[in-house]
Amino acid sequence: MARGLSTHVVAGVAAATLGLGGCAIADGDGASHETDAAVSVVASTTILGSVAGQVVECGGGQVHTLMPVGADPHDYSPSSADVAAMVKASLVVVNGLGLEEGLTSALDTAGEDGAVVYAVGPDLDPQPREGASDSLDPHIWMDVARMAKAASLIGDQLAAATGDDAYATCGLTVSDSLMETDTEVRSILDAVPESRRVLVTDHQAFGYFGSAYGFTSAGVVIPGGSTLAEPNSADLAALADTVRTEGVTAIFANTANPTALVDALAQEAGTQVSVVELYVGSLGAAGSGADTYQSMMLTDARRIADALAG
Numbered sequence: 461m462a463r464g465l466s467t468h469v470v471a472g473v474a475a476a477t478l479g480l481g482g483c484a485i486a487d488g489d490g491a492s493h494e495t496d497a498a499v500s501v502v503a504s505t506t507i508l509g510s511v512a513g514q515v516v517e518c519g520g521g522q523v524h525t526l527m528p529v530g531a532d533p534h535d536y537s538p539s540s541a542d543v544a545a546m547v548k549a550s551l552v553v554v555n556g557l558g559l560e561e562g563l564t565s566a567l568d569t570a571g572e573d574g575a576v577v578y579a580v581g582p583d584l585d586p587q588p589r590e591g592a593s594d595s596l597d598p599h600i601w602m603d604v605a606r607m608a609k610a611a612s613l614i615g616d617q618l619a620a621a622t623g624d625d626a627y628a629t630c631g632l633t634v635s636d637s638l639m640e641t642d643t644e645v646r647s648i649l650d651a652v653p654e655s656r657r658v659l660v661t662d663h664q665a666f667g668y669f670g671s672a673y674g675f676t677s678a679g680v681v682i683p684g685g686s687t688l689a690e691p692n693s694a695d696l697a698a699l700a701d702t703v704r705t706e707g708v709t710a711i712f713a714n715t716a717n718p719t720a721l722v723d724a725l726a727q728e729a730g731t732q733v734s735v736v737e738l739y740v741g742s743l744g745a746a747g748s749g750a751d752t753y754q755s756m757m758l759t760d761a762r763r764i765a766d767a768l769a770g
C-alpha cells in the first residue's frame with residue numbers, strides 16, 4: 461500500500477515513545493505491514509466500531525470490534541483474546557461513563573500491558589441520567605450530533621497515537637457525514653406531532669435522544685439506567701397505568717435485550733399498544749438496514765415516526 465513507508469516510521473516512533481507493544485520491524489517493502497505494524501483500532505461496542513471504523517479505514521487502517529452484533533453493551537464479558545487485541549491496537553476506543561460494566565477489569569489489564577485507551581463519552585458533554593443527578597447517562601450515541609463530535613475526537617486521538625495527521629482529517633470527514641445524518645433524523649422525526657413526543661422504552665437509554673430531538677420519557681420497564689436490574693410487578697403495573705392514562709400507543713423494545721418484559725407491559729396495558737423494536741445497544745446484522753451507525757439511527761427514527769405519527 462502507498463502508505464507503507466510512513467507507517468513503518470510512525471510505528472517505530474510510537475513504539476519508542478509510547479511503549480506500544482506488537483510493532484514489528486518492517487522490512488522496507490511494506491510486505492509485513494498487514495499484520496503488526498498496520499494502524500488498527502479496537503472498539504468496544506458495534507456503534508463505536510462503526511464510527512471509529514469509518515475514521516480508521518478512511519486513513520488506511522483497520523478496526524476490530526469486541527462486541528458481536530446483538531450484544532448488550534451493559535452485559536458483555538471480554539475474552540483473553542479481547543485483551544490481547546487491545547494491547548496490540550494503535551488505539552482502543554470505548555464509550556466509558558459506566559456503559560461497559562463487564563469490560564472494566566479487562567481495560568485495566570490491557571492498560572497495564574500498554575494499551576492506549578480512549579473513553580470518548582466523557583468528552584461529549586455528558587448529562588445526568590434522568591432522575592439521578594449523581595450519575596451520568598452513558599447512552600451518548602443516541603444523539604447523532606454528539607457522535608459527529610466523537611468522530612473528530614477519535615480522529616485526533618488516532619493522529620496523536622500514530623503521528624499521522626491524515627486520521628484527524630478523516631475524523632472531520634466522518635463527522636460531516638454524521639451531521640448530515642443528524643439533519644435527516646430531524647427531518648424524519650418532524651412527522652411526530654408535539655403532543656405525541658412521549659417515549660416508553662425498555663430501559664433508560666433515550667435521555668440524549670430526547671434532549672436532542674425533543675422527546676420526553678413517560679417511563680421505562682427496567683429501572684436503574686442499565687439493562688441489568690429487574691422490575692417488580694408493582695412497577696410494571698404502575699407503568700401500565702401510565703401507558704393507559706397517557707394514551708401511549710407504542711412501547712419501544714431494544715434488539716440487544718430480550719423483549720419479554722416489554723411484551724408483558726404491552727399486554728398489561730391493553731390491546732391498542734404495540735411493541736416496536738429499535739436498535740439501541742447494538743447495530744443490526746448485515747442486511748438489516750441498521751448495519752452502520754448512520755443507518756441504525758435512520759432506521760430508529762423511521763420506526764419511531766411510523767409508530768407515533770399516525
Ligand SMILES: [Zn+2]
Pocket residue numbers: 534599663664665685686687741
Ligand atoms: Zn443501555
